[in-house]
Amino acid sequence: MAEGAFGLLLDxxxxxxxxxxxxxxxxxxxxxxxDDLVRAVYDLVRYGPTSMNQQPxxxxxxxxxEARANAVRWMSGPGRARTAAAPLTALxxxxxxxxxxxxxxxxxxxxxARLFEDPRVREESARFNAALQIAYLILGVRAAGLAAxxxxxxxxxxxxxxxxxxxxxxxLAVLNLGRPAPGTPPPRLPRLEFDDAVTVI
Amino acid sequence: MAEGAFGLLLDxxxxxxxxxxxxxxxxxxxxxxxDDLVRAVYDLVRYGPTSMNQQPxxxxxxxxxEARANAVRWMSGPGRARTAAAPLTALxxxxxxxxxxxxxxxxxxxxxARLFEDPRVREESARFNAALQIAYLILGVRAAGLAAxxxxxxxxxxxxxxxxxxxxxxxLAVLNLGRPAPGTPPPRLPRLEFDDAVTVI
Numbered sequence: 001m002a003e004g005a006f007g008l009l010l011d012x013x014x015x016x017x018x019x020x021x022x023x024x025x026x027x028x029x030x031x032x033x034x035d036d037l038v039r040a041v042y043d044l045v046r047y048g049p050t051s052m053n054q055q056p057x058x059x060x061x062x063x064x065x066e067a068r069a070n071a072v073r074w075m076s077g078p079g080r081a082r083t084a085a086a087p088l089t090a091l092x093x094x095x096x097x098x099x100x101x102x103x104x105x106x107x108x109x110x111x112x113a114r115l116f117e118d119p120r121v122r123e124e125s126a127r128f129n130a131a132l133q134i135a136y137l138i139l140g141v142r143a144a145g146l147a148a149x150x151x152x153x154x155x156x157x158x159x160x161x162x163x164x165x166x167x168x169x170x171x172l173a174v175l176n177l178g179r180p181a182p183g184t185p186p187p188r189l190p191r192l193e194f195d196d197a198v199t200v201i
Numbered sequence: 202m203a204e205g206a207f208g209l210l211l212d213x214x215x216x217x218x219x220x221x222x223x224x225x226x227x228x229x230x231x232x233x234x235x236d237d238l239v240r241a242v243y244d245l246v247r248y249g250p251t252s253m254n255q256q257p258x259x260x261x262x263x264x265x266x267e268a269r270a271n272a273v274r275w276m277s278g279p280g281r282a283r284t285a286a287a288p289l290t291a292l293x294x295x296x297x298x299x300x301x302x303x304x305x306x307x308x309x310x311x312x313x314a315r316l317f318e319d320p321r322v323r324e325e326s327a328r329f330n331a332a333l334q335i336a337y338l339i340l341g342v343r344a345a346g347l348a349a350x351x352x353x354x355x356x357x358x359x360x361x362x363x364x365x366x367x368x369x370x371x372x373l374a375v376l377n378l379g380r381p382a383p384g385t386p387p388p389r390l391p392r393l394e395f396d397d398a399v400t401v402i
Binding site for chain 2: 014044101
């Protein structure tokens with residue numbers, strides 16, 4: 001890349017789009033979010049790295065009114081109304097049996113799946129790596145010019161039973177997305193300074 | 202942004218830098234990674250969103266030979282030698298008492314800290330949100346033109362006691378970073394197709 005800003009190689013417009021000017025807004029225009037755009041986002045963010053290429057994130061796009069209603073009834077707090085009104089809602093879940101696919105996804109270590117025989121080890125790894133993928137997805141939604149509003153106000157057991165019912169998936173977040181409604185976004189919340197978050201020893 | 206590629210607003214060079222052409226390489230040139238560059242990365246990625254603005258990620262940059270040696274002795278597998286040789290190594294940990302700062306970080310809900318009185322709820326939230334921040338950080342390192350190689354081959358209890366000793370931090374990943382050595386990167390591992398990871402209902 002030729003440009004760069006603030007000492008980085010990434011150009012300023014991209015920095016602003018993904019981080020500096022992006023905001024978690026939860027009020028959207030009525031413009032629908034088509035599957036094509038979701039595919040374009042997925043096709044980019046799937047390259048984000050995970051430990052041993054686990055890729056435990058599973059996404060359920062709630063397109064039908066029935067599916068959305070079934071999700072909303074397990075939600076509480078401000079996320080409930082936001083989810084009912086969003087142009088598109090996605091359930092973001094971790095596949096707790098991701099290890100079954102490791103022979104294909106991480107072929108260099110044929111014994112990789114055996115490292116995850118302990119369900120507690122597996123769940124911790126699934127949650128960690130699915131969270132990495134959720135972050136990539138949030139930035140990917142922004143890369144598409146949309147806003148992503150994750151919400152945590154839900155009963156995960158309820159959503160898991162409603163949408164998976166197989167005991168092998170656990171919902172980590174509900175993501176509403178769409179084109180942000182015009183108007184002033186809420187004020188930016190404070191961020192920790194470098195010296196508050198980083199120690200050099 | 203004016204450009205765009207593959208149906209996204211983000212320009213193609215930025216997509217490639219962060220996702221498509223970026224690779225997890227763990228062999229670096231000897232070129233040092235200065236604190237200025239780390240600050241530039243942090244100053245970008247700190248804007249990545251977390252639930253209720255929790256920002257639980259804490260970073261320890263191992264600059265001294267002693268600090269690095271103290272980390273390496275808790276590591277195993279291929280990550281051990283990589284960590285010993287990397288231009289810069291960072292411990293990435295979650296602050297399990299992040300809620301103490303919520304009055305300042307999430308002032309709109311003065312009762313926010315009370316939602317995290319249960320240590321299990323707090324740890325789950327700290328791990329999830331710190332993982333989001335680790336993903337932002339990995340992409341931020343790439344935005345700086347560097348390669349980031351996270352490694353999970355370590356004894357978290359050992360690292361926690363060695364570097365924190367306060368019982369309130371837990372190490373989630375060790376991140377090696379630097380300028381990738383010239384040469385052919387290892388082949389790209391397969392990624393799940395859209396239809397394998399995404400369900401539309």
